[in-house]
Amino acid sequence: MIRQFALSKNIESLPGSSNRSELYQVATMSVNYIEITDPVYRTSWKKRNEHGYVLVEPKEHWRIPIREPGWKPKPCCLTKRFEKFDDEFSAMEVRSDDVWLASYPKTGTTWSQEMVWLICNNLDFETARKESLFMRFPFVELNGIADLPGGFDYFKIAQDMPSPRFIKTHLPVGLLPHQIWSVKPKLVYVYRKAKSVAVSFYHHMATIANYKGTLEEFTRSFMRDLQLYSPYHDHVIDYHKISHLDNLLLINYEEMKTDLPAVIKRVCVFFNKSYTDEQLAELCNHLSFESMRNNPSLNANEMVDMILTGTGRAHERDHANRQFIRKGQVDGWKSDLTPELAEEIDNWTRAKVPDVKYQKLFL
């Protein structure tokens, strides 16, 4: 289904070389690019206004502390724009006092970022309300995925931040900067159940990327591992496979919904922080769905306004599904997915993840 295609920009410029395949063996580039040959994607991606995606296969995975015989990171679905960024990103300097937050999209990343930032910054609510979360906690590879209006370069913002830096990424373990594994900064990973992710991701892409397909079409491409950052199951499982690392904390959206104080306590222990019950109650209040939805430093209203206006959809602004902090429920998918499609997503998980230890992360 897939075939290798164009090699890196570095390849042809290596000295003393005449043979491309030989060069391919010796090049120091960090990834391989694999063209998507899936017929549904190829014949209809433009109709759905999808990005030009490509599968990005990490190299040098010996650095990643997953010691399962035969384990290899799966190629990750990204936009072709990543080609401009790959080597620079994998060689990024990591600092030991960095805090990294990783996730598959729509799993509660923003919620977790705000929680982690506040816990690590002595509950400085004033700064949190004043300064945009997107600057306090930059999405490090975003410029390698999307052409951003306004000239923001989040990679540079992250590189230039004073320590301790707070860095968000949606990349799978295989595509993290190499120094993550030697410098070992604190890393938090958040994950969420499959049906909620599919629905939340669809509404997000329909809003932010003007995705024009239906929820069903989106879900089917998600199940063919052909949405941004797919494959989703491997993304979650691979971070669980490094759960033995002292510098990694796994947290979960559904637990944050049912028992936020318990998750906050674990995060405090992980960062060696301690707060009074009163302070923790204030934090829970700040992190409530209503409070976050009304918080301009993280609700992305401005960005959504700009995108909807720029794509002639300003009239959709007040639609419930056009909010970045959208619905915030554990079972919200029930009003979007037909029972048949919900069952299909569950069956997809059962087929892709036969190991029940991991299956329960998704169902």
Ligand code: A3P
């Ligand atoms: P829904 O689209 O299901 O509402 P991310 O930050 O990774 O993009 O995740 C976005 C999801 O987290 C959205 O899910 C959003 O509404 C939800 N979310 C954000 N803040 C939340 C909060 N305080 N409580 C519950 N859910 C929240």
